Amino acid sequence: MNTQNQKNKYQLLVLTDLTQKSDTALRNAINMAKAIDGSIEIYHVGSPLDVVKYENQVSSMREIAKKRIATEKKLRDLAHLISKEENIAVSYGFTLGNVKNEIQHHIKKTNPDIVVIGKRKKKLVDFLEDGVTKFLLNKHSGPILIVGEGNEIQADREISLGFYSNAIDDHTLQITKDLNKHSKNPIKFFSIRKKSAAAVTKSTIDQIKTVFNDHNTVEYEFEENSYSLEGLENYVSKNNVELLCMGRFSTEKGWMDRLFNRKSKMDGIIEKISVPLLVTGGK
Numbered sequence: 001m002n003t004q005n006q007k008n009k010y011q012l013l014v015l016t017d018l019t020q021k022s023d024t025a026l027r028n029a030i031n032m033a034k035a036i037d038g039s040i041e042i043y044h045v046g047s048p049l050d051v052v053k054y055e056n057q058v059s060s061m062r063e064i065a066k067k068r069i070a071t072e073k074k075l076r077d078l079a080h081l082i083s084k085e086e087n088i089a090v091s092y093g094f095t096l097g098n099v100k101n102e103i104q105h106h107i108k109k110t111n112p113d114i115v116v117i118g119k120r121k122k123k124l125v126d127f128l129e130d131g132v133t134k135f136l137l138n139k140h141s142g143p144i145l146i147v148g149e150g151n152e153i154q155a156d157r158e159i160s161l162g163f164y165s166n167a168i169d170d171h172t173l174q175i176t177k178d179l180n181k182h183s184k185n186p187i188k189f190f191s192i193r194k195k196s197a198a199a200v201t202k203s204t205i206d207q208i209k210t211v212f213n214d215h216n217t218v219e220y221e222f223e224e225n226s227y228s229l230e231g232l233e234n235y236v237s238k239n240n241v242e243l244l245c246m247g248r249f250s251t252e253k254g255w256m257d258r259l260f261n262r263k264s265k266m267d268g269i270i271e272k273i274s275v276p277l278l279v280t281g282g283k
Contacts, residue, residue: 008089010038010175012145013112015103015132018044018074021118021149028147028276029116030086031154036178039089041110042079045102046071046094064096100135107140114175114278115140119148119270137248137266137279143172147276153243158183162241164190164232164269168204172280173211176245186216188239190232229272236275245278 014029016022026042033040048064075092083090095102107115117133136144153159161180180187189205209217220239222231236244246269270277 008033008037008039009178010036010113011110012038012040012114012116013107013110014040014042014116016042016044016118018071019118023118024149024152025116025118025145025147026082028145028153029114030082030088031152032114032116032145032179033088034086035153035159036175038113039091040082041112042075042090042092043103043106044071044075044092044094045099046096047099048096068094068096100132103132103136104139107142112142113171114143114145116145116147119146133270134267142281143169143175144279145276146270146279148274151242151275153179153276158185160185160188160240160242162188162190162236162239162244163204163208164244164246168208168245168247169281172245172278173208176243176278177211179243180212184216186218187212188235188241189217189219190235191219191221229268232269233272233274236273241275243276243278244273245280247280 010033012029012033014022014026016026026040029040032038046067072092072094075094079090079092082088093106095106115136117136119133133146147153159179160183161176187208189208205217205219218239220235222235248266
């Protein structure tokens, strides 16, 4: 359901559950879209189980219809308001069904350049255990922007980019190049001293330097140990990185990890790092 037909360079799909964390994701998507010539689709999946409160089938169908009308109006009004105030192309979509299945189907149908999703606040249990974020990381191979409350990408000022990855696909590199095109801030590379899947290799750094036309770059290295994530978080914070780009690490865990509720490397990074994360495409 489109409110604009304008052709843009990138399409951003914002997954929303119509809560505050989704508002944060939407604000970041708006700012990124303005910076890289993007359009936005706001997409919501409602669960019929959250709507149906009656045993009578007729009453249940009536309740579902009322919920659909109310939700579509909310999304339509939101899309119209953003399009008018921000002067960007905005569309919206809504369906009832299994959340993960419907999201996977919609992504396959629309093939967005970036999927944007909000991050929940830290909890005592693994917030990614059964959530949509982990599902996307396992099932979707394209770039995913994950954002939490309190940190936003800004469209009206130079952005500070950081990289923590040994595998970055060309499409994601082009996105970051467009995002960085007006910035004079140096690009930061974060790596760990011991070789591992998380370290930024020299070949990757050379690749990024070529894409960014030898843009000013700074490299930071820290020891690999049980406090590596704290080290990465400190480096990112102290160097005012506003968007951290990282490759994909396995999000699968063995039975012992699940038994003791131990996080995978990807889970730990997403939970620990507070700035927006652009998880690169490819697996």
